[in-house]
Amino acid sequence: MSFVLTEDQDMLRETAMAFVRGELPVSHLRALRDKGANGDDAATRKKLAELGFFGVIIPDEPGAETFGLVGLGQILEAQGRTLAATPLLQTALIAASALQLGGTPAQKAEWLPKIAAGETTFALALDESAHFSPYTIATEAERDGQGFTLNGLKKFVPDGHYADVFIVAARTFGEAGDRHGISLFLVPSTAKGVTVTALKTVDSHGAAHISLEDVHVPDASLIGPADQGADILDPVIDRAAIGMSAEMLGSAQAAFDMTLDYLNNRKQFGQLIGSFQALQHRAAKMFVELEMTRSCVAAALGAVDVGKADVAELASLAKAKAGELVHLVSNECVQMHGGIGMTDAAEPGFYMKRARVQEALYGSASWHRDRFARLNGF
Amino acid sequence: MAYDNAEQLEEFRVETRKWLEENCPPSMRTPMADDEVVWGGRNATFKNPESKLWLDRMGEKGWTSPEWPKEYGGGGLSRAEARVLEQELRRIKARPPLFSFGLWMFGPALLEFGNHEQKLRFIPDILKGKTRWCQGYSEPGAGSDLAGLQTRCEDKGDHYLINGQKVWTSYADKADWIFCLVRTDTSAKHEGISFILFDMKSPGVEARPIQLISGESPFCETFFTDVKVPKDQLVGRLNGGWEIAKRLLQFERSSISAGGFGGTGGSGILGPEDYAKQHIGTDEAGRILDGDLRGRITDHRMYAKAFSLTVQRQTEQAKAGQAVGHTASILKYGAAKMNQDRHELLIEALGTEGLGWEGEGFDKNAKKVTRQWLRSKGNSIEGGTSEINLNVIAKRVLGLKEHQ
Numbered sequence: 001m002s003f004v005l006t007e008d009q010d011m012l013r014e015t016a017m018a019f020v021r022g023e024l025p026v027s028h029l030r031a032l033r034d035k036g037a038n039g040d041d042a043a044t045r046k047k048l049a050e051l052g053f054f055g056v057i058i059p060d061e062p063g064a065e066t067f068g069l070v071g072l073g074q075i076l077e078a079q080g081r082t083l084a085a086t087p088l089l090q091t092a093l094i095a096a097s098a099l100q101l102g103g104t105p106a107q108k109a110e111w112l113p114k115i116a117a118g119e120t121t122f123a124l125a126l127d128e129s130a131h132f133s134p135y136t137i138a139t140e141a142e143r144d145g146q147g148f149t150l151n152g153l154k155k156f157v158p159d160g161h162y163a164d165v166f167i168v169a170a171r172t173f174g175e176a177g178d179r180h181g182i183s184l185f186l187v188p189s190t191a192k193g194v195t196v197t198a199l200k201t202v203d204s205h206g207a208a209h210i211s212l213e214d215v216h217v218p219d220a221s222l223i224g225p226a227d228q229g230a231d232i233l234d235p236v237i238d239r240a241a242i243g244m245s246a247e248m249l250g251s252a253q254a255a256f257d258m259t260l261d262y263l264n265n266r267k268q269f270g271q272l273i274g275s276f277q278a279l280q281h282r283a284a285k286m287f288v289e290l291e292m293t294r295s296c297v298a299a300a301l302g303a304v305d306v307g308k309a310d311v312a313e314l315a316s317l318a319k320a321k322a323g324e325l326v327h328l329v330s331n332e333c334v335q336m337h338g339g340i341g342m343t344d345a346a347e348p349g350f351y352m353k354r355a356r357v358q359e360a361l362y363g364s365a366s367w368h369r370d371r372f373a374r375l376n377g378f
Numbered sequence: 379m380a381y382d383n384a385e386q387l388e389e390f391r392v393e394t395r396k397w398l399e400e401n402c403p404p405s406m407r408t409p410m411a412d413d414e415v416v417w418g419g420r421n422a423t424f425k426n427p428e429s430k431l432w433l434d435r436m437g438e439k440g441w442t443s444p445e446w447p448k449e450y451g452g453g454g455l456s457r458a459e460a461r462v463l464e465q466e467l468r469r470i471k472a473r474p475p476l477f478s479f480g481l482w483m484f485g486p487a488l489l490e491f492g493n494h495e496q497k498l499r500f501i502p503d504i505l506k507g508k509t510r511w512c513q514g515y516s517e518p519g520a521g522s523d524l525a526g527l528q529t530r531c532e533d534k535g536d537h538y539l540i541n542g543q544k545v546w547t548s549y550a551d552k553a554d555w556i557f558c559l560v561r562t563d564t565s566a567k568h569e570g571i572s573f574i575l576f577d578m579k580s581p582g583v584e585a586r587p588i589q590l591i592s593g594e595s596p597f598c599e600t601f602f603t604d605v606k607v608p609k610d611q612l613v614g615r616l617n618g619g620w621e622i623a624k625r626l627l628q629f630e631r632s633s634i635s636a637g638g639f640g641g642t643g644g645s646g647i648l649g650p651e652d653y654a655k656q657h658i659g660t661d662e663a664g665r666i667l668d669g670d671l672r673g674r675i676t677d678h679r680m681y682a683k684a685f686s687l688t689v690q691r692q693t694e695q696a697k698a699g700q701a702v703g704h705t706a707s708i709l710k711y712g713a714a715k716m717n718q719d720r721h722e723l724l725i726e727a728l729g730t731e732g733l734g735w736e737g738e739g740f741d742k743n744a745k746k747v748t749r750q751w752l753r754s755k756g757n758s759i760e761g762g763t764s765e766i767n768l769n770v771i772a773k774r775v776l777g778l779k780e781h782q
Contacts, residue, residue: 003691004698260776275781280772287771288708295687317680366673373676378651378666 003298009071015051016078023047024084026347029204032085038198038206039085040162049118054092057100058116068305069093069239073246073297080250083354085205087121090159093243094236095122098167098184102224102232107186111165123163124240125154125187125210126233132363134169134237135179135230139212141170147218148172150185150193153211158361160208161198164189168212173227182229186221187212203354238315241362242300245315245322248358249290249297252326255333255351256286262337279336286329293321313375316368323358323365330355391462398466401435403428406473412746417477418507420554429475436475437506443481446489451502457697479548480504480511482633484557487626491573491614500555500575512578513630514558514600515623516546522766524559525568525620529602531560538574538612540582540605546760550585550598553578557626563617573619575611582606592752593735630761631706634713646743647750650675650723657729671726678719685712707762707770714757714764721751 005013024044032041048054056072059065072093079086096115099108114120128138139152150170160166166187173181189196193215199207224232260283263274273279300314308314330352334341341348359365405428414426416433424430436442439453444460446452455463485504488497503509520527529542540560550556555577563570578585582605587595614622654666654675666672692705724747725732732748734740758764772778 003694004700260778263778271782272779274778277769277772277781280776280778281765281768283776283778284711284768284771287776288712291708292681292684292688292712295691296684298691299687317683320680321684369673369676369680372680373651373665373672374663376651376679377664378655378660378672378675 002302003295005070005074009067009074012056012067012071013074013078016053016075017081019047019051020078020082020084024079024082026082026350029083029085029350033204038161038200039159039204040206041085044084044086045118045121048086048088052116053088054118055116056092057096058112068301069242070298070301070305073243073301076243076246077250077253077297080247080252080358081254083203083251083350087159087163089240089243089247090124090163091115091120091122094124094240095165095167097239098124098223098232098236101235102184102229104220104223106220107223111186120165121159121163122165122167123157123159123208124236125157125160125166125168126237127155127157128153129155132360132367134233135182136176137169137171137182138176139168139170141168141172141183141185143172144216147216147221148183148185150187150212150215150217153209155209156199156201156207157210158205158207160210161196161206166194166210167223168210169229169233179230181227182233183226184223184229184232185217186223187215187217191215191217201357203357204350205354205357235311237362238312239304241315241319241368242297242304244358244362245293245297245318246301248322248326248355249293251351251354251358252290252293252322252329255326255329255348256283256290258347258351259283259286259329259333259336266338273336282332282336286325286332289321289325289328293318293325296321313372316363316372316375319363320365320368320372323368326351326355326358327365387458387462390459391466394463394466395469398470398472401432402470402472403431406432406475407470408473409471410473415477416475416507417510417549417552419510419552420508421552422507422510429473432473433475433507440505442476442478442505442507443485446485446501446505450489450497451505476507478504478507478510479513480509483513483626483629484511486629487557487622488613490625491622495610496575496613509555510549510553512547512550512553512556512600514544514547514550514556517543518545521546522763524623525571527559527561527571529558529560530564531562531572531574531607533562534606537609538607540574540576540602540607542602544600544602545588545597547585547598547600548596550578550600551587553585556583556600557613559619559623562619566617568620569617571619571623572616573613573622574607575613576605576607580605580607590753591755592749594749594753596753627762628706631710631767634710634761647724647747648743650678650720650727653724653727653732657727657731671723675723675727678716678723681712681719682716685709685716688712704770704774707767707775710762711764711767711771717757718754721747721754725751 032039053075056067056075057069075088079088092115096112099111111120126134128136139150139154141148141150150168152170166189168185168187169182170185171181172183187194193213195211197209199209201207263279263283264272266273296318300318303311303314333348334352337346337348340346405426414429416429440446440448440451441453441463444453444455444463445457448454481504485501488500515524517527517529529540529544532539555575558574560572560574561570562572582603584601585598588597588599589595651666654671659667661667689709728744728747731741731744734745734748
């Protein structure tokens with residue numbers, strides 16, 4: 001495992017950091033929110049496509065080198081810094097991974113180039129309740145002769161309000177809660193029987209409830225073998241959790257930097273408030289947590305690229321640590337900004353709102369702590 | 379020898395492996411027994427004679443500190459060779475031949491600040507484990523505010539004369555020599571401190587062990603009454619000791635953190651999750667029945683994993699020339715928290731089994747945990763308190779300003 005980026009990855013990181021600084025500052029998200037765009041930002045998608053960010057883990061030709069998840073992680077960390085609403089996690093990471101891990105040659109040939117070019121956006125339609133529980137799937141997919149008929153409701157699907165294609169986790173066997181019997185389907189958002197209800201979410205990124213009523217899909221839309229979708233879903237979710245951890249690390253770092261800046265400028269009692277030891281120690285503790293989380297995220301990203309056996313454990317470590325971190329730092333960011341932190345005009349609130357969504361997706365810290373313990377046999 | 383390619387490095391590996399096969403005694407390839415740790419020194423005793431053999435052989439090659447210069451008896455290995463040696467030692471599960479403040483703290487500082495004669499005089503005996511050193515830093519009135527130290531050192535023409543008192547001097551009652559911070563100018567604070575070395579057998583030196591809450595006495599109060607010290611035993615320049623002192627503290631904090639205060643906590647001691655399973659029980663899925671304790675053990679295990687990944691990351695980044703400043707304070711703070719949390723959880727998981735003191739009726743390892751739990755309370759005090767380390771991070775790393 002390497003904690004040091006390659007020259008190419010380092011350049012990608014610099015490019016991504018410069019791009020979000022220049023083009024996607026928090027004020028961009030604020031403007032989108034104020035005009036009611038709900039995180040749907042076609043102009044930014046076009047720029048991301050031009051930068052090649054959608055194809056970071058997709059080889060130009062079979063077997064060719066890519067930037068790997070480590071590379072994509074750098075971009076996600078960058079977008080986390082400014083809370084940018086992009087389809088990268090859903091499309092460039094989740095959909096690309098699902099197709100690479102489970103797609104048929106025809107599916108790969110059709111979709112991967114479109115993902116890499118930023119032409120098609122995807123969304124993973126997984127959760128059915130208010131809490132992440134990946135095998136608790138009641139959405140049914142019934143064989144109907146020429147394919148499958150899907151019925152069910154998917155909740156809080158990120159990017160679901162504008163994605164072109166959904167990856168729907170549905171049940172072809174067994175009962176909600178069973179690992180066996182889950183199958184993954186590619187479902188166009190325009191398919192008959194699909195109803196997309198856009199949600200206005202606290203982080204201004206938006207999401208959607210997806211209702212499926214007698215939606216017919218052909219056999220060719222099945223990703224991987226029927227009933228064994230969890231074999232693809234598990235590693236995809238681990239990667240999603242790791243990618244989200246990278247994003248959270250970026251958000252936490254930015255909220256921390258903003259707080260530090262405030263501590264070094266705001267005066268009370270004729271002193272910089274950053275000279276008060278009560279605040280210094282809290283800042284120092286946050287910094288220790290930041291450094292520790294950075295190590296966990298880097299280790300998890302790297303473990304995926306070299307195919308290490310402990311990816312699941314590292315994914316849980318990274319998601320739990322990053323969740324705790326971004327929770328702590330976003331709260332302290334508001335608190336240390338004092339009254340200003342409570343205003344909509346300032347940015348701390350944006351970080352706190354986005355943090356809670358980041359924390360909830362792909363398993364909360366407590367979900368991942370539980371899994372970490374199970375994986376370690378206690 | 380400079381190996382500049384992979385082939386030569388492989389040759390070094392083959393030679394090293396062969397040498398270790400022939401020279402590492404069998405019992406030195408077993409887990410360290412608590413009473414067989416070798417600290418060396420003039421009065422060293424060896425419960426296991428093979429410990430002495432192992433120390434002598436490794437010391438002769440300078441491999442007790444493989445990267446120190448050959449000129450002073452070190453191994454003279456390159457970083458790459460030293461890594462090969464580490465790997466080969468790990469491969470056969472070899473015990474460290476020597477535990478030593480000389481190797482961990484004083485030696486690195488002397489190599490940086492000492493003159494040629496001082497290095498020739500002291501470094502070889504550190505490597506061979508012939509001299510055991512102790513650290514004269516803290517005083518009754520100078521703990522966290524170390525630079526407030528008052529032990530006087532006067533220039534008497536052909537020698538220095540030292541009067542004063544040190545405290546928390548680790549193993550002063552067993553050490554041969556002391557590296558000591560003394561005040562050579564009372565009109566300045568930091569700029570009035572010097573770094574001096576002397577023999578603990580010098581007339582006027584007295585070390586009294588302090589009994590700790592754990593019942594053990596690893597530290598002493600050390601008194602100096604008219605101790606005469608030859609002038610060539612001053613390291614660096616007169617009144618220039620503070621710089622050396624700070625550098626040495628970095629070595630100390632790094633060596634403490636690298637070991638995570640002994641991390642796994644000695645032979646025979648299990649993890650808190652193991653004791654919880656044993657004493658509290660598990661459900662049908664193998665989960666610890668006390669869900670709250672299970673959650674807190676998980677928190678700790680995650681912290682420990684994050685800590686060790688951070689040590690790895692910082693080591694790799696330092697090698698790649700991307701060093702993070704004041705890493706030592708970050709790791710020292712984290713190591714103290716980690717080890718204290720671990721011991722609190724061990725005691726909690728053991729229940730009343732962990733509350734024995736001595737005699738029959740308690741598991742031997744559980745009694746060891748009890749003592750270590752009490753000892754671990756010092757982790758956030760010794761080598762710079764956690765609060766001081768947070769100050770260092772706040773001011774030096776984060777650039778927060780001093781209170782005016």
